Amino acid sequence: MAKFTKRSVIASAALIASVWLVLVQLQPSPALAQATDCDGSPCPPPSDCEGNCEGERAPPAVTGVASSAGSINDLGKQRFNQMITHRVLGTVLLGVNEQINCSDCVSAFGSAGSFSAGVHGRKELTPNLSLLAGIAYTQYSEGGYHVTSAPIGAFALRYDFTDWGPSRPFFDIGTILSPSENVRYRRSYVTSLGPVSVDGQTSSQNYGAYGRAGWINRISPRDEVAASVEVWQLWQRVKGYSDPTVAFNPFDATIATGTDKTNLVKVGGQWTHLFADSVEGNINGGFVQSFANHSGIVAIVTGSDGTIAPTIGNQSWFEYGGRLGFRIAKGWVTDLFVNGTAGPQPVGNTIHGGVGLRVSY
Numbered sequence: 001m002a003k004f005t006k007r008s009v010i011a012s013a014a015l016i017a018s019v020w021l022v023l024v025q026l027q028p029s030p031a032l033a034q035a036t037d038c039d040g041s042p043c044p045p046p047s048d049c050e051g052n053c054e055g056e057r058a059p060p061a062v063t064g065v066a067s068s069a070g071s072i073n074d075l076g077k078q079r080f081n082q083m084i085t086h087r088v089l090g091t092v093l094l095g096v097n098e099q100i101n102c103s104d105c106v107s108a109f110g111s112a113g114s115f116s117a118g119v120h121g122r123k124e125l126t127p128n129l130s131l132l133a134g135i136a137y138t139q140y141s142e143g144g145y146h147v148t149s150a151p152i153g154a155f156a157l158r159y160d161f162t163d164w165g166p167s168r169p170f171f172d173i174g175t176i177l178s179p180s181e182n183v184r185y186r187r188s189y190v191t192s193l194g195p196v197s198v199d200g201q202t203s204s205q206n207y208g209a210y211g212r213a214g215w216i217n218r219i220s221p222r223d224e225v226a227a228s229v230e231v232w233q234l235w236q237r238v239k240g241y242s243d244p245t246v247a248f249n250p251f252d253a254t255i256a257t258g259t260d261k262t263n264l265v266k267v268g269g270q271w272t273h274l275f276a277d278s279v280e281g282n283i284n285g286g287f288v289q290s291f292a293n294h295s296g297i298v299a300i301v302t303g304s305d306g307t308i309a310p311t312i313g314n315q316s317w318f319e320y321g322g323r324l325g326f327r328i329a330k331g332w333v334t335d336l337f338v339n340g341t342a343g344p345q346p347v348g349n350t351i352h353g354g355v356g357l358r359v360s361y
Contacts (some may be wrong), residue, residue, distance in 0.1 A: 065303035069249035071189045076295040076310035077346035078145040078185055079260050083234045084347050085114065085140055086152070086206045087264075088319065088339055090176030092354075093120040093134025097282050097323035097337045099224045099272040100170055100216045101160055103360045111354025114140030118152070128163070132156045132174065142350060144186035146199075150206075152178045158255065160216070170226075172212035179205050187243065187253060196249050202241040208234045222274040227337035230286075232264040238296065251302050255301030258296025262312075265289050266319070280325035280333065290315045317343025325358070333358045 004345020092109070106121035120134025133155040140147050181204045188197040214228025238258035243249055268286020275281060293312040300307055321339040328334055335358055339352035 012126070013223070017142075025155075039128065060192070062191055062193055062250050063167075064189060064196075065194075065251045065301065067189040067191070068196075068253065069301045069304045069308055070185075071187045072253065072297060072299045072308045073310040074144065075185055075187060075255070075299075076297050076312055078143055079236060079238065079295065079297070080262065080293070080312050080315070080346045081142050081348065082145055082147065082204070083206065083208075083236045083260060084176060084317075084341065085350065086140060086150070086236075087176060087208050087234060088341060088350070089114060089116055089136070089138055089140065089156045089352065090152050090178075090208065092116075092337070093118065093136060093152065093176070093341060094132045094156050094172075094174060095120065095122060096284060096339065097321050097335075099282065100158075100226045100270075101218075101224070104357055105360040107356045107358035109136075109335070109337075109354050109356030111337075111352055113266065113340075113350070113352040114138060116140075116352070116354065116359070120154075122158075128159055128161065130158045130160065132158060132172075143346065143348065144188075146184045147204075148182045148184065150178050150181040150183075152176065152267060156210075166218040168216055170214050170216055170228075172214075172230075174210060176208040176210075177206065177322055181206065183238075191250060193248070196246075196251075198243045198246055198249055198252075199239045200243055200255065202239045202255075204238045205238055205240070206234070206236050208232055225269070225273045227269040228267075230264070230266040230268070232266070234262050234264070236260040236261075236296075251304070253299050253301045255345065256298040259294075260296045261292070261294040262290050263292045265291070268319070277325045280323070280327070282323040282325075284322070285318060285320040288317055288319055312346070315347060317341050317347040331360045333360070 061219040094350055097276050104123050108119045110117045116136050118136025120135055123131045125131055135153045138150045138152055154176040156172050158170060158172045160170040161168040184199045184201050186197060186199050210230055210232040212228050212230045214226050216222050216224065229261040237259045242254040243252040266286045266288045268284065270282060271285035272282045291314050293314065295310050295312050298307050298309050319341050323335055323337040325333045325335045335356040338351065338353040341347050342349050
């Protein structure tokens with residue numbers, strides 16, 4: 001029978017402990033197993049972020065679709081202003097700054113504020129009936145839009161009851177038209193990454209028809225006053241277009257072909273006076289009210305649900321004009337004139353001035 005001494009027991013325990021330590025060192029750790037389980041390639045260190053760390057967060061989405069959709073309403077205002085400005089420029093061709101009754105004449109003119117150059121005049125067809133007509137080439141802009149090319153024509157018939165004496169009624173019926181205009185409309189909106197502004201290029205056509213009833217009074221050989229009421233209907237057809245391709249426009253828009261419409265009533269008056277024998281003066285103005293306005297815009301904006309069709313409520317404003325004519329020779333007059341509007345947007349405050357050379361015959 002074997003005998004275990006104290007020394008042999010201690011030696012055996014030390015040997016067993018040594019073997020156990022070696023075996024523990026040889027066991028693979030979970031981290032080591034994870035690091036070598038990548039098809040033989042080094043694995044990235046483990047992460048405790050679970051998708052919530054700053055370096056692993058997805059970039060935020062760009063916002064601003066509501067602002068882009070809202071810019072379509074601004075396009076509607078631009079197009080309404082375009083109709084009104086077209087009409088104001090056209091009335092110059094119908095002698096808005098001249099007296100109601102005068103001799104046959106022809107005037108060549110140029111204006112600034114909106115560039116315009118043309119010719120207009122009047123011709124007596126009978127002692128009571130006159131033809132008013134004119135043509136011009138214009139360029140104008142206001143509130144974001146730019147009409148870069150627009151020929152305008154206008155003509156009207158005026159019936160003046162001259163046989164009634166110095167105080168009498170008169171009536172006009174006429175039209176203003178521009179069958180081909182090149183125009184740019186600006187659309188601006190704001191995104192979470194900054195502002196966006198794009199100019200859409202297209203073409204438009206403008207037409208207007210009106211009737212006018214008034215009363216004229218030649219209160220002296222040097223003075224003529226008149227008051228009148230005008231009723232207008234305006235149409236503006238704009239060809240469809242899309243935003244141009246630019247570096248940053250995340251919520252682009254497409255505008256369909258459409259027709260803008262409005263109806264106007266103007267109540268106004270004018271006074272023409274001859275100072276001394278060589279200077280003619282005219283002032284005119286009136287209050288204008290629009291009704292039954294319709295915007296022809298139907299737009300699709302990326303990221304917005306459905307189509308967008310802005311509305312234009314009834315508008316009111318004042319129109320004014322004036323002229324100084326200097327008689328430089330018999331039958332020849334140099335004119336300085338101004339016309340404009342005053343009121344809230346979308347019509348706003350505008351002014352157009354120019355110079356003309358008029359010959360009477």
